[in-house]
Amino acid sequence: MKKFFFLFLLCGFSVFAQEKDRTLADGMNPMFYKKRTTPILNIALVYYGDFYNEADLARVQTMLEERFFASTDQALKLNIMVSAIIPFKNNILDFPDYRQDYVTDITRLQRLWYYDNVGAKILTEVYEQAKLHPEIKLQLNDLDALAIITGAQFDGLGFASGRVAVTENPMEIAWGLPDGGLVEFITDARVVDELTHEIGHAMFLDHAASHCSLPGMSYQESMACCALSPAKNDVMSYCRDRNSVNENHFYKYEACNLRIIREKIIPAMLSGGAWNVANREKCL
Numbered sequence: 001m002k003k004f005f006f007l008f009l010l011c012g013f014s015v016f017a018q019e020k021d022r023t024l025a026d027g028m029n030p031m032f033y034k035k036r037t038t039p040i041l042n043i044a045l046v047y048y049g050d051f052y053n054e055a056d057l058a059r060v061q062t063m064l065e066e067r068f069f070a071s072t073d074q075a076l077k078l079n080i081m082v083s084a085i086i087p088f089k090n091n092i093l094d095f096p097d098y099r100q101d102y103v104t105d106i107t108r109l110q111r112l113w114y115y116d117n118v119g120a121k122i123l124t125e126v127y128e129q130a131k132l133h134p135e136i137k138l139q140l141n142d143l144d145a146l147a148i149i150t151g152a153q154f155d156g157l158g159f160a161s162g163r164v165a166v167t168e169n170p171m172e173i174a175w176g177l178p179d180g181g182l183v184e185f186i187t188d189a190r191v192v193d194e195l196t197h198e199i200g201h202a203m204f205l206d207h208a209a210s211h212c213s214l215p216g217m218s219y220q221e222s223m224a225c226c227a228l229s230p231a232k233n234d235v236m237s238y239c240r241d242r243n244s245v246n247e248n249h250f251y252k253y254e255a256c257n258l259r260i261i262r263e264k265i266i267p268a269m270l271s272g273g274a275w276n277v278a279n280r281e282k283c284l
């Protein structure tokens, strides 16, 4: 059955840098940072779909800015230059023949249509729509990354490609079962946790403690590995307990990733250097 809760909801990411992409105006994979005088990461925050209103997005924005700054031990400030709600390009009403076996609710079908017809290409679709947005398009040359929350469904919690990152809210679970599965509404704190993780990828950070979630490992093996891992509580780690994230608790970048941020990423930002920083430490 599609998208059950498995042990680890994996986050895919790809880290291509493209010589031809000078800025986000040119493509999703700019190779270099734009030079700046202070350590600030400039992003656009987009809700893609119809679930959030302006107040929802503003609330997430505030928490994301606060928690990201704290997550970097106040080394790197997140500046959300522009935030926007962008409606789905593809509307379910234009696809009257689209059906699911057990789900008939139109708002759920809208989200599931994306699973069956767009999937991981959602990153490209939102990027293209964002480029048309009157406020975002003016900022594209200055943006380091595009962070997206969407109701469009894809496999996994979130993923990133180059400088574009996405997470789901709401999330459709096991919709192919006779009971129609369920819709999970993600708390602001969980959305912010996932965005902090994906923005990490958009800064060229890899997964921490990835040796604890190798294919074929049992749950017990993973947990035993995590218990011994110095990076287990890093926001980039699958060892972290996402269910514990709430109004009072959140995960940060831990010592190893903080070193990469301080010693590799921020210097690259300040010098206009390469985004795919060289000799990146492996955080175990």
Ligand SMILES: [Zn+2]
Pocket (backbone or CB within 6 Å): 011, 012, 013, 197, 201, 207
């Ligand atoms: Zn990830």
